Amino acid sequence: MKKIKQKTGWITLFVMVFLFIAYVLIQYFIVSPKESGVVQGKLATPHFPYRPWIGVLYVHIVAGCTAFIIGPFQFFKKPVGKGASLHRKLGYIYVLSILFAGVAGMYLCWYATGGIISGLGFFMLDLLWLVTTGIALRMVLQKKFAAHRRWMIRSYAVTFAFVTFRLYLLPFTLLLNLSIQTAIQMSSWLCWITNLLLIELLLRRKTVNAKTELHITRIL
Template sequence: MKKFTWGFLFLSGAALTINALTYLNFDPRYGFLKIKEQAVASGYYLPFYYTHVIIGGLILLVGFVQVSTWFRSKWTKLHRMLGKFYVYGVLFFAAPGGLVMSFFVDRGLAVLISFLAQTALWVYFTSAAVIKIKRGKIAEHEVWMWRSFSLTLAAIALRLYIFFASYFFDLSQPIAYAIIAWASWVPNWLAVEFYFRDRRILPTKQV
C-alpha cells in the first residue's frame, strides 16, 4: 500500500511537472492563464506565476528524490546539490510566487488565509531545515525537510481535490473552495507530525 501510494504521488507529481514546463512557452493566454486576464493585466502577476509554477513543478520532483533514504545514502553529493536547488527554489521562487498569486485568488478570506499560512510555514520549515543541517543535526534536518515537502505536496492534493470535488460540489461557493484549500496541506503536515512523534523525534522547541 505504501509503495502504491508513493508511486501514485510520484506519477501525479511528474504529470504536474510536465504540465508546469509547458508554460515555458510564456503565452499569457495559455492554459490556466486564460481565466486570469485581470491578474495578467496587472503587469506583475505573470513573473510570479511563472516562477511559482515552473520552479514549483521542478522542486516537487526533486523533493521525491530528496526524501528517499536510499538516494541519500547512495548519492550523497548529488543529494546536497539537489537539496540546495530545492531550498533556493522554495525560498526565492516558488514561495514568493505563491504569496503574490494568493492575492489574486478571488475565493474569499478563508482561502486567502489558507494560502498565506501555507506559504509562511513553507518558508519557515524550509529555512529551519537549512539551519539544522548547518548545525550538523541531520535527524532534525530530515524532519524539517519532511515538513517542508508535506507542503510542497499540496500542489498535488489541491488539484486532485478540485478535480473530484467539482463533480459533487459547487466550487463557486467560497466555503467549498475554502475547505479544499485547507485540506490540501493541513492533513499532509499533520501526517508528518504524527509519523515522527511515533518515532520519538520531536525537533520543535528550537530552530
C-alpha cells in the same frame, strides 16, 4: 512485505509527480494560461495586472515544480558516499526553489480567486513552506541530521499541497457542485492542513516505534 509496501509507495509518489508536472506543462506552457477558467475569471476583474501577475506566476510554477521534482530523490536514497555530495547540491537547489516559489506565492495571494479567505490560506501555505524549509536548513547546518530529515519531510508535505489542492478542488466542484470560489477557499486551507497533520502523525508513530524498539533491545 514492508519492502513491497515501501516500493509501492515510492512508485505511487513518482507517478503522482509525473502526472502533476505533465498537467502543469500542458496547462501553462503548451496551452495558454488564459484558457484556464480561473485565469479567465481574473481577466474579467477591472484593472487586473495580468503581465506582472503572469510573470510572477511562472516563477512560482517553475520554482515550485523544481522543488516538487527534487523532493522524492532526496528521500529515496540515503546520502552516503558519493551520493552525499549530490544530495547536498540538490538540497540547496530545493531550498532556493522554495525561497523563490514561496515569495512569489505571497504576491499571488493578493489576487487569489476566492478573496481574503483563500488568499490567507495560500499565504499560510507559503509562510509554512518557507519556515519548515528554513528550519530544515538550519538543522543540517548544525549537523542535527535526524531533525533535518523530519523538517524536510514536513517541508515536502507542504510542497505536495500543489497536488492535494487539486485533489480537493475536483470533487468540490464536480461532485459537490460548489462554486469555484467556494471550492478554492476550502481547498486553499485543506491542501496543507491535512498534509501536515498526516505527516505529523506518521513522524510521531515512527518516533514511538523507534523508542519501543530501543527499549526492547536494552531489555534483551
